[in-house]
């Protein structure tokens with residue numbers, strides 16, 4: 372299987388924060404931010420695998436600072452580690468006050484995508500190699516995050532087995 376650089380899946384997406392993206396504080400709505408993150412990460416995973424992908428899980432999204440309406444957000448995503456059929460994508464969100472040029476790191480996230488074949492089954496993806504110091508640090512810590520995901524999935528399986536799916540209303 373081919374090996375690709377992290378740079379090959381690097382995806383940059385800039386957006387202006389519109390009134391429809393904001394909450395009643397006039398800052399970006401968490402759900403809008405999540406949609407931006409999921410979209411840029413999916414493009415990155417498709418660039419790496421050249422396959423359709425589905426989001427298997429989102430580890431967490433850390434909202435570090437609010438973003439006001441009229442400011443911009445710039446998202447950077449790249450595949451930071453791979454399994455057999457899955458890809459971990461790291462996303463960094465930088466906000467910018469377009470009047471002053473002031474920038475802030477506003478959110479980070481790790482998501483996992485799975486590549487699908489023509490039948491919709493998980494299919495192999497190329498491995499990934501780091502080049503920069505930041506990429507090397509992300510790769511070095513990937514195994515620990517994978518372990519945590521596995522544990523969470525096991526716990527979630529046990530939790531789900533006790534849930535009912537009867538009508539709620």
Ligand SMILES: CC(C)(COP(=O)(O)OP(=O)(O)OC[C@H]1O[C@@H](n2cnc3c(N)ncnc32)[C@H](O)[C@@H]1OP(=O)(O)O)[C@@H](O)C(=O)NCCC(=O)NCCS
Pocket residue numbers: 424425426427428453454455456457458483485493520524
């Ligand atoms: C994600 C999905 C394809 C995994 O299917 P599955 O039957 O569990 O497949 P497998 O057990 O073969 O796992 C496939 C890969 O996904 C990984 N995976 C499965 N569930 C995961 C989770 N919750 N978090 C992270 N990775 C996960 C496995 O570790 C495996 O990785 P590897 O091949 O690199 O080792 C399936 O659960 C699914 O379709 N979920 C719904 C996806 C969706 O609708 N997303 C939202 C809209 S895009």
